[in-house]
Amino acid sequence: MPAIDRMNEDVVLIVDDVPENLSLLYDALDEAGYAVLVATNGESALQRARQSLPDVILLDAVMPGMDGFEVARQLKADADTQRIPIIFMTGLTETEHVVAAFAAGSTDYLTKPIRPSEVLARIAAHVQSARQTQQARSVLDAYGQACVSMRPTDGALLWQTPLARTLLLKYGGPDQQSLVSRIHAWLHIAVASPPPPATLEIMGEEGRMVCALHGLTEEGECLLVLHEESDAAMTKVLVEAFRLTLREAEVLYWVIYGKTNRDIGDILGISHRTINKHLENLFEKLGVETRTAAAAVAMRRLQLPAQTETKKP
Known part of the structure; x- marks a missing residue:
């Protein structure tokens, strides 16, 4: 099997125990530019899905041994494969079977006989949706x-x-x-x-x-x-978010909770004048002029509610 170019090809895993279905789908997807993997039973489907992490899975509902519903449940229970869209292919159109498909983790379903044009349209839509979702997750990860x-x-x-x-x-x-x-x-x-x-x-x-x-x-x-929320964890966030020194972040942390300079000095074991110097530095780094403004900027970064200042003992 040729190597898969993940940069330029979307990968589709077809799971079906009927050779005619596999041939029909393989030819249509290959011609459309997809990299196609096949599996003829549930066990091999799980193995190939975990190894290759395809962009979408076309899954036959009824197969000997492990059926498609169980395959879907296991894929969705695995952190590595749970994000992959699953499109069920089934001749079972009764309501309970459709419900079972979605309960097992299906993203969509197609009824047999399969029409290649419909398959291609569904795959394109789900691959695009999955890609946008992954991009959003990547942004969240980056920040x-x-x-x-x-x-x-x-x-x-x-x-x-x-x-x-x-x-x-x-x-x-x-x-x-x-x-x-x-x-x-x-x-x-x-x-x-x-x-x-x-x-x-x-x-x-x-x-x-x-x-x-x-x-x-x-x-x-x-x-x-x-x-x-903990003194150490939140102080670390302030250091990284605003490029503060550890001591400046500690001062800002207690400003958030409404402590006076004297209170902060007693907590940190430093003089009131030193507290003032740290406040001047962090005001400049945050681009603010008052304690209230500094606390507001820091609370937004820490995602704290506005009433935080009155809660800390």
């Missing part, structure tokens, strides 16, 4: 945003940015099921609440993880934004 997409019906995690994955591991441990179940239970209430929804706070040994509902996608997925 260090901790974001999670969760399906509200069953609490399945559809994707996470690297920072979100780190936070979920930190606050949920290797087996994150308990944490995910708690987030799902909160999400069920948050979706039904009038905006803005309440946040969920997960306490840890060194701080807390705050989970907020950012919005719903067109596909009905819930986009959650996570951030960590």
